[in-house]
Amino acid sequence: MRPSDASITRRRFLRDVGAAAAALSMTGATAALAEERPAAKTSKLRFGIQPRPEHVSWADLSRAFREADDMGLDSAFTFDHFMPIDGRPGPCLEGWTSLAALAAKTERIKVGALVTGNGYRHPALLAKMAATVDQVSNGRLILGMGAGWFEAEFTAYGIPFYTASERAHRLVEAVKVVTALSSGGHATYAGKFYQLADAPFDPPFVQRPHAPLLIGGMGPKVLQPLAARHADVWHFFLKGTDPDEARATIAGFDDICRKVGRDPTSVEKAVSLRPQDITDAPPDEARSRIRALADAGVGHFILSLPAPYDWTLLRTYARDVVPPLRG
Numbered sequence: 001m002r003p004s005d006a007s008i009t010r011r012r013f014l015r016d017v018g019a020a021a022a023a024l025s026m027t028g029a030t031a032a033l034a035e036e037r038p039a040a041k042t043s044k045l046r047f048g049i050q051p052r053p054e055h056v057s058w059a060d061l062s063r064a065f066r067e068a069d070d071m072g073l074d075s076a077f078t079f080d081h082f083m084p085i086d087g088r089p090g091p092c093l094e095g096w097t098s099l100a101a102l103a104a105k106t107e108r109i110k111v112g113a114l115v116t117g118n119g120y121r122h123p124a125l126l127a128k129m130a131a132t133v134d135q136v137s138n139g140r141l142i143l144g145m146g147a148g149w150f151e152a153e154f155t156a157y158g159i160p161f162y163t164a165s166e167r168a169h170r171l172v173e174a175v176k177v178v179t180a181l182s183s184g185g186h187a188t189y190a191g192k193f194y195q196l197a198d199a200p201f202d203p204p205f206v207q208r209p210h211a212p213l214l215i216g217g218m219g220p221k222v223l224q225p226l227a228a229r230h231a232d233v234w235h236f237f238l239k240g241t242d243p244d245e246a247r248a249t250i251a252g253f254d255d256i257c258r259k260v261g262r263d264p265t266s267v268e269k270a271v272s273l274r275p276q277d278i279t280d281a282p283p284d285e286a287r288s289r290i291r292a293l294a295d296a297g298v299g300h301f302i303l304s305l306p307a308p309y310d311w312t313l314l315r316t317y318a319r320d321v322v323p324p325l326r327g
Contacts, residue, residue, distance in 0.1 A: 045290075046300040047322045048075030049314065050114050050272065053093040054084035055307035061093060064309055065102045069109040071318035075142060077114035077302060078102070083153055086306070096129055103137035112142035114235065114272075114302065115216040119148040119159055119167060123174035123194060127181045131205045139206035142233065143178070146216040147171045147223065168222035169193070175213070175230050182210035214270065220252070227267065228257040233300060235270040241277050241289045247296035254297075270300035275313055278303065283320040290325060 051064035061078075068076045078095040079085075095113045103111050111133070116126060126145075134141040147167040148154070154161040162170070173191040180187040181201040189196040205211055212232035217223030227234040234253060238245055254264035271293065278286045290301060303317050 044299070045294055045325055046074040046268075046270075047317075047325070048073055048077060048110070048300065048302045049305055049317070050077040050079065050302050051305040051309055052307060053078050053095060053098055054081070054086065055088065055090045056093070056309065058093065058098075060307075060309055061098065062102060062105055064305065064314065065106055065109070065111070067311075067314060068318065069106040071315070073109060073318055073322070075110040075112065075300070075302065076102070076106070077112050077142075077144070080113045080116045080120065080144075081150060081153060082120075082157060085150055085153075096133070100133050100136055103133050103140065106137075106140075108140075110140050110142050111137055112144045112214060115144035115146035115214065117148035117150075118145060118171045118174045119154060119161070123177035124181060124196060124199060126174070127178045127201065127210075130178070130211060131182070131201070131203060134205045134207060134211050135203055137206075139211075141205075141207070141211040142214050143211040144214040144216060144235070145171065145175060145178075147219075164219070165222070168217070168219055168226075171215075171217075172222065172226050175215070175226060178210065178213075179230070184209070218249075220256075224253055224256050225260060228253065228260050228262050231267055233268045233270050235272075235300075235302075238271055238293075241273075241293060243292040243296040246271070246293050246298055250297040268299045269297055270302060271298050273301055273303045275304065275306070275310065278317050278321060279310075279313055283316065286321050287325055290321070294325075 049064065049068050051061055053061050065076045078099050080095040081092060082094065084090050084092050096116070099111060099113055121129070130141060130143045147164075147170070151161050161167075170193050173193050176191065177189055177194050177196060180189045180196065181199060182205055184204070186198045186200050187196050188198055213230055214233040214235055215223070215227040215231040216235040217227065218236055236249060236253075238249070250269055253269070257264040257267060277289060281289070293301070305314065
């Protein structure tokens with residue numbers, strides 16, 4: 001049963017009062033704060049949402065994150081674009097600044113950007129941003145990274161787009177920069193695209209050595225091997241909800257994991273769900289589709305919510321579809 005608005009407000013008030021009192025009595029014990037804060041619900045399968053921050057108000061975006069948190073979902077993601085990606089002109093909230101505010105407005109849910117476009121930011125800057133959001137959330141960040149794909153956006157903002165191969169190889173180095181900075185002390189790195197010279201990194205991530213790394217991408221030559229080596233979560237796309245397609249895609253990725261010496265089961269596989277995957281069938285049929293994907297190896301399901309957000313869909317997903325799938 002969903003708690004009343006009054007009870008939610010009272011709970012948040014008590015939480016904020018308690019946090020303020022703790023801040024007065026502690027001297028930066030970040031690890032202790034993380035331990036005291038309730039963790040997100042965990043299960044064999046994880047379920048999240050991605051309310052796309054285009055054509056929406058800040059009020060609706062923050063409401064979607066808070067409702068997902070209140071209803072017990074595991075994750076909520078923004079995206080990393082500066083203009084709408086659906087081809088329509090309109091507003092688009094910046095993903096990482098929004099994410100910092102959303103992290104502060106939620107209590108338990110994991111938060112992230114699905115995924116960060118590497119070409120927009122030097123990876124050292126991204127690492128500082130990510131560690132700050134991990135601090136704001138007391139250890140609830142999922143760090144999503146990708147090569148970038150929306151050429152019109154790069155062109156509009158005067159950002160070099162490069163070839164697909166160079167974007168992929170830049171991402172490889174970017175991951176190395178983030179991991180070098182988060183390894184402790186000062187970091188030095190000399191790559192083809194990025195360099196560090198005795199760079200400090202303080203404060204660190206709450207989650208050690210860094211927030212779980214989600215890498216998105218399907219390229220079999222560079223991106224999948226990168227995810228196989230470094231990712232905690234690999235995000236890939238399906239055309240629909242065909243379990244055979246998912247099984248074949250995951251089997252190929254698992255083979256790459258074995259070739260690079262990684263246990264395939266140590267990398268969580270995540271996919272995005274479309275609204276119609278939930279709305280064009282009763283909840284039991286939607287659950288059957290998700291179970292089939294889970295049997296194929298998918299462990300994290302992220303429902304995409306385009307604007308205007310369908311609040312009924314969000315609640316159906318969180319209350320009716322997801323709970324029986326947990327276990």
